[in-house]
Amino acid sequence: MVNSSYRVLNELETIQYVRKIPGLFSENAQLVCKEIGDGNLNLVFRIIEQGSSGKSIIIKQALPYARVVGESWPLTLDRARIESEALMIQNILCPGLVPKVYHYDRELALTIMEDLSTHIIMRKGLITRKRYPQFAKHIGIFLARTLLLSSDLAQDSQIKKLKVIQFINPEMCKITENLVFTDPYYDAKTNQFNPFIKDLIKEIWGHDELILEITKLKEKFLTQAQALIHGDLHTGSIMLTEKDTKVIDPEFSFYGPMGFDIGAILANLLLNYCSHEGHTLDRDDRLQYQDYLLDTVEEIWTVFEEEFKTLWQEKAMECYASKQGYIDDYLLRLLQDTCGYAGCKMMRRVIGLAHVPDLESIEDHKLRAKCERLALAIGQQLVLKRETARKISDLTSLVRTIKRQEVEED
Numbered sequence: 385m386v387n388s389s390y391r392v393l394n395e396l397e398t399i400q401y402v403r404k405i406p407g408l409f410s411e412n413a414q415l416v417c418k419e420i421g422d423g424n425l426n427l428v429f430r431i432i433e434q435g436s437s438g439k440s441i442i443i444k445q446a447l448p449y450a451r452v453v454g455e456s457w458p459l460t461l462d463r464a465r466i467e468s469e470a471l472m473i474q475n476i477l478c479p480g481l482v483p484k485v486y487h488y489d490r491e492l493a494l495t496i497m498e499d500l501s502t503h504i505i506m507r508k509g510l511i512t513r514k515r516y517p518q519f520a521k522h523i524g525i526f527l528a529r530t531l532l533l534s535s536d537l538a539q540d541s542q543i544k545k546l547k548v549i550q551f552i553n554p555e556m557c558k559i560t561e562n563l564v565f566t567d568p569y570y571d572a573k574t575n576q577f578n579p580f581i582k583d584l585i586k587e588i589w590g591h592d593e594l595i596l597e598i599t600k601l602k603e604k605f606l607t608q609a610q611a612l613i614h615g616d617l618h619t620g621s622i623m624l625t626e627k628d629t630k631v632i633d634p635e636f637s638f639y640g641p642m643g644f645d646i647g648a649i650l651a652n653l654l655l656n657y658c659s660h661e662g663h664t665l666d667r668d669d670r671l672q673y674q675d676y677l678l679d680t681v682e683e684i685w686t687v688f689e690e691e692f693k694t695l696w697q698e699k700a701m702e703c704y705a706s707k708q709g710y711i712d713d714y715l716l717r718l719l720q721d722t723c724g725y726a727g728c729k730m731m732r733r734v735i736g737l738a739h740v741p742d743l744e745s746i747e748d749h750k751l752r753a754k755c756e757r758l759a760l761a762i763g764q765q766l767v768l769k770r771e772t773a774r775k776i777s778d779l780t781s782l783v784r785t786i787k788r789q790e791v792e793e794d
């Protein structure tokens with residue numbers, strides 16, 4: 385339902401709007417506004433003050449429909465509330481790792497936030513083989529802090545249940561249910577894939593054991609209110625420099641399984657890993673960058689685990705903290721969930737509706753098919769073998785083994 389005072393802003397109206405918000409710009413400031421959104425769902429405006437101050441802000445406004453499709457795909461405006469409230473909580477749990485929120489307007493479904501134009505979308509950097517030495521540390525800490533501190537492990541269960549209500553996000557969850565866990569596993573109309581891999585996709589549709597495991601992961605996604613997860617933590621939701629990392633766009637946030645967020649980030653690194661079979665034809669450059677990506681995967685988990693254990697020591701509720709072996713069991717289950725969700729996230733980006741530019745930008749469809757086959761092979765094995773994982777190097781070894789089998793190195 386769109387409330388009566390909601391309206392879609394244009395660039396001029398956005399300037400008029402921010403002038404009325406105290407504390408942002410001085411009265412006589414000369415402001416220039418441009419809509420810069422490149423995403424699927426929302427409008428994103430940047431306003432820059434002319435002159436020496438160079439001050440700038442971002443205004444993100446939700447539309448009552450999905451931007452890429454139009455009015456035929458209506459979508460809740462409540463996602464703007466979820467996004468701004470999640471950003472505010474994440475800012476408290478891990479200051480500096482998300483953009484600051486300056487203002488939220490429920491009626492207009494918009495959030496005014498810190499401008500990160502000095503940062504780039506991580507996916508773009510990875511496609512051109514950039515390295516980000518601080519990223520693994522930052523994202524490992526982001527994951528440990530946002531996940532553990534929002535869970536039952538570190539707060540009273542009654543307070544946590546109220547937060548589950550605050551972040552109930554059924555329409556956005558439904559999109560994930562369909563696009564990640566349902567549609568890619570049958571001949572759904574929404575699927576879009578490279579015709580050169582149709583044989584493999586048909587095999588997947590007929591792979592009963594795989595589909596059973598996907599169904600278990602789907603049910604866990606629907607029912608396990610474990611922590612306040614970001615819900616869409618791919619490399620397009622991360623803006624960074626060599627020194628700084630910011631996580632943006634938590635409009636899919638809700639109380640779900642922790643492994644879904646960790647798996648999403650690892651899956652997107654692995655999709656990029658596969659894409660370099662097409663992008664980076666120089667063998668040494670390719671192998672070095674792929675090693676860097678797998679090292680990053682391992683470091684993310686290592687930092688995550690370390691920070692998780694430290695927080696556990698400091699914050700875990702007595703009923704969990706006092707139980708011998710509980711933390712190790714918890715982390716093992718998380719590692720296995722992470723493998724499973726990483727696998728789902730890889731496969732859906734090859735078979736389903738929304739693809740990743742890492743693979744899409746390979747223009748030669750036959751060459752792209754080689755990368756996509758590798759991604760599907762890794763994705764399937766991550767799902768099927770997730771319960772055999774004991775440590776993060778089990779995941780990276782699996783990736784290395786599959787690559788040796790799938791891609792003949794000359």
Ligand SMILES: Nc1ncnc2c1ncn2[C@@H]1O[C@H](COP(=O)(O)OP(=O)(O)OP(=O)(O)O)[C@@H](O)[C@H]1O
Nearest residue numbers: 421422423424425426428442483498499500501633
């Ligand atoms: N705080 C920010 N500072 C600078 N640029 C930003 C900021 N937030 C978003 N952007 C830019 O706007 C683009 C779209 O933002 P975002 O991903 O939040 O929108 P969306 O409509 O929710 O997209 P999606 O389809 O990924 O859900 C980003 O890729 C980035 O280029």
Ligand SMILES: [Mg+2]
Nearest residue numbers: 423425633635
């Ligand atoms: Mg978004």
